[in-house]
Amino acid sequence: MFGALRQNAYLIAIANDESVTNAVLVRPDSPILKTKGFNPKHPDVFGSPESVKGKTILATTISSGHYAMSLWLKSLGLTDKDVTIKNMDPAQCVAAFEKGIGDAVVLWAPQMYNGLKKGWKVASDVKTAGGFVPIVLIGDKEYCDKNPEEVARFLKVYFQGIDALRAEGVKLAPEYARFLKWAGLNMTEEEAKMDLELHPVFTLQEQLKMFDASTGESQVQAWQKDLVKFFTELGKLKPAEGEKLLTGYYITDKFLKLVPTVK
Amino acid sequence: MTAYREVVVRTPLALKILPIVSVATFFIAWEIVVRTGVVPDTMLAAPTTVTQLLFDKFTNVDPDGALLHQHAWVSIQEAFGGYFLALAVGLPLGLAMGWFNVAEGLARPIFEIIRPIPPVAWIPLTIFWFGIGLPGKIFIIWLGGLVPCVINAYVGVKMTNPTLIQMARTYGASDWQIFRQLCIPSALPMVFGALQIALACCWTNLVAAELLAADAGLGFxxxxxxxxxxxxxxxxxxxxxxxxxxxxxVIIDRVEKRLLAGIRR
Structure with missing residues (x-):
């Protein structure tokens, strides 16, 4: 979204679904865990207005984690203004929460796994609070328009990986752990397996359906709209910028449609 | 008739306007470079865009959550807290290390280990020791300002004229008297140099310090x-x-000139 606005980028595909790995965590003895399903629409969300209002939450603002937190608060009839937010990077959030600072902490993978290992409980994530937050692939508009087939070839190779992930699933955990280690992130095979399970991916056909706007607003446009409204309400986007993004001008499936035609 | 005539040195007009021309040229070139797309405006904002935001931030808290003067005030509190603490600890420590062998023996090894560690690397430990409030930020900034204070004060003492020290000993001055009445005044120019350098270091660390749970401040x-x-x-x-x-x-410079008037360097 910011890429589209500031860098003149297209949103060309979905990488994976991050909805379950952006979560609000609390300590196991937190009073927030005493209430579950306060909002009947979100039966798996913990907390109530009384147990959450006025609490201190450690979070990285202007992030998918912030979105997870705001969805959780919205589910309980609250807003960001009803809590105290301490803005920190995820690693600092873990350190501070472990020290006893804050009543809840907002994390995403892999720091979220650190939190779970420490015994912290998920009060809510994007999925249980009724949202959807994907990682997306973006492309420079000028380059993409000049080189549509190159973009399609890139996506073709990308979907080969997606197809392998869907076919092999958690059997790829050892390879995945090895890749992450090469990239500088140490994960055990168990954690790698969990990471694969918690990050659904979507095939080309599935994504073509998600991007299909022939009968009205596409699914991807709807997801992006929620995010645009979220950031506009926070004041992080000017109203004019929000209006522009709500048209969905930057979301395109033209490169996805080219994938079957390129070698 | 006076014994001498005061000579008035006039700066040529060209030299007077040169700095203005230099700054103006810089900003105009910057504006042109961005407006013509040589550097994309997504990577570097034009001066006019920055100026627009400057005026907007006087009255608009969005999108970062505070007004400009609120950001500045928060940063000044944090920076000055760390700065004055750095002066209070670093200058006496450096002066003592420069004169007293015991002080140098005790403090120098630890100082030499801590000195190269960038203040931002201390953030995880800072959270454990001080939490995420103002004390933690002041600690990060203090670390940045401490090093130049110690070094400059130490060198200032070491640069005390040895002849004066010998003369003082000849007249029976004690170590403490030499330190207090000779070394410290002698080290003052270096100490004031430390004030400027430490200030720069403290401001540099502002951005790092405000990574730690800040919701206002210039670094934030x-x-x-x-x-x-x-x-x-x-x-x-x-x-x-x-x-x-x-x-x-500039304020520190003015204070330094006042206090050090008459001291030859």
């Missing part, structure tokens, strides 16, 4: 500019850090 504003992909906010934050630091530096 720079971080928000990065997260929101708004280079104009990043540049404005940098400009305000530079401007505020320069203003305080």
């Amino acid at each position: 504003m720079i971080t928000m500019g990065r997260r929101l992909a708004m280079p104009e906010m990043v540049v404005l934050g940098m400009f305000m850090v530079g401007l505020t630091g320069a203003f305080i530096g």
Whole structure:
């Protein structure tokens, strides 16, 4: 979204679904865990207005984690203004929460796994609070328009990986752990397996359906709209910028449609 | 008739306007480079865009959550807290290390280990020791300002004229008397140099310190500019850090000239 606005980028595909790995965590003895399903629409969300209002939450603002937190608060009839937010990077959030600072902490993978290992409980994530937050692939508009087939070839190779992930699933955990280690992130095979399970991916056909706007607003446009409204309400986007993004001008499936035609 | 005539040195007009021309040329070139697309405006904001945001931030808390003067005030509190603490600890420590062998023997090894560690590396430990409030930020900034205070004070004492020291000993002065009445005044020019350098170091560490649970401050504003992909906010934050630091530096310079008037360097 910011890429589209500031860098003149297209949103060309979905990488994976991050909805379950952006979560609000609390300590196991937190009073927030005493209430579950306060909002009947979100039966798996913990907390109530009384147990959450006025609490201190450690979070990285202007992030998918912030979105997870705001969805959780919205589910309980609250807003960001009803809590105290301490803005920190995820690693600092873990350190501070472990020290006893804050009543809840907002994390995403892999720091979220650190939190779970420490015994912290998920009060809510994007999925249980009724949202959807994907990682997306973006492309420079000028380059993409000049080189549509190159973009399609890139996506073709990308979907080969997606197809392998869907076919092999958690059997790829050892390879995945090895890749992450090469990239500088140490994960055990168990954690790698969990990471694969918690990050659904979507095939080309599935994504073509998600991007299909022939009968009205596409699914991807709807997801992006929620995010645009979220950031506009926070004041992080000017109203004019929000209006522009709500048209969905930057979301395109033209490169996805080219994938079957390129070698 | 006077014994001498005072000579008035007039600066040529060209030299007077040269700095103005230089600054104006810099800003005009910057504006042209961005407006013509030589550097994309997504990577560098034009001066006019930054100026627009500057005026907007006087009255608009969005998108970073505070007004410009609120950011500046928060940063000044944090920076001055760390700065004065650095002076209070670093200068006496450096002076003592420069004269007393025991002080040097005790403090120097630890100082030499701590000195190369960048203040930002202390953030995880700072959270454990001080939490995420103002004390933690002051600690990060203090670490940045401590090093130049110790080094300059130490060198200032070491540079005391040895002839004067010998003369003082000849007249029966004790170590403490020599330190207090000879070494410290002698080290003052270096100490005031430390004031300027430490200030620069403290301001530099402002951005690092405000990574730690900040919701206001000039460093926080720079971080928000990065997260929101708004280079104009990043540049404005940098400009305000530079401007505020320069203003305080001028004040320190004036104080130094007053206090050190008459001391030959």
